[in-house]
Amino acid sequence: MNTRADTLTDLTAAASPQRYTRTAITLHWLIALLIIVNVALALSADSLPDDWARPVIDTHKSIGITVLGLALLRILWRVSHKPPPLPREFPSWEKIAAHLAHFVLYLLMIALPLSGWLHDSAWKDAATHPMHWFGLFQWPRIGYVMNLDPTLKESLHDRFGALHTWLGYALYALLAMHIGGALKHEWMDRKSVLTRMKP
Template sequence: MNTHAESIINKPSAAARSRYTRIAIMLHWLIALLMIGNVVLGLSADSLSDDWVRPVIDTHKSIGITVLGLALMRILWRVSHKPPPLPQEFPSWEKIAAHVAHFLLYLLMIALPLSGWLHDSAWKDAATHPMHLFGLFQWPRIGFVMHLDPALKETLHDRFGALHTWLGYALYALLAMHIGGALKHQWIDRKSVLKRMVP
């Protein structure tokens, strides 16, 4: 087979280069659904009856740990698989804003569940109330936090809880910007970026 023919076969199509890989697409939508579901669980916990609060909180924790693992996988995949470029027609400021927003979203996908894990590990009753991942097996708390002085641990529990809450607010704002930007490109600019992230 001649070199020209081999290059045609081995070279990815323009359509493929303009889209994320299947793994990236799967991780994107799975993480998005889990995070939205976890927001709903977190906000609804205070309005539930006592019988439902603990199962909902435990599910919220399990989803958070799952998101943390998936986010780390997604970051590793992105590092090893270059994402498709944004359309050339986009102005420079918009490309920079998109990159900054993506970086902050990745940061929150790590920081939000991690702050929740720290908050849970500093809980005064953590030692007597093991955490089980979706009820399947026990998930460890962060050991050095659990073994701190009780007074310090109580303070950290409050601070990590406040941090977790504020990171949640930051996530809401970034998600609104992310979705709003995608819809703007789709319906106003007529330069769809959604097709890069759909199967």
């Protein structure tokens, strides 16, 4: 026998979207692709010949700035467009963990490129080596950081670099859990969450 609460839950579920919007899906997969490419570039930069290293690093920076912009756009879209609910069968702790993981993932998608931008702005040769977004136009450094005392700037360059590295490790770990969780629901629980985000 259905209770009033069950009926209200069923009505809410019926009124909720069952898939993400096309814009959300496009932003999700575009950001995911750019992050994967940037991870590959970051891991390969040290092993490349010297004449390859600079173009790879510049591309890495351009992708990072792009991810920052797209992540901010994704957050604005998420706030203004209700996402589809997780399956009702999921336990409460799993829903809370999923929401928390998404929050931290968004945080990292902002903090990681921002720390890289700060790291680049504190580079001692930043003034003589302009940064260009995919070679199309000059991208500004963070002026306040660029104009600091050289000694302080060098120290900040090292600290921002270390922060960028550790945030990168955190993102790798969270992405692995995100993908692993989605595949677990798909293959083991038989409660697909991937259908909500399929193009």
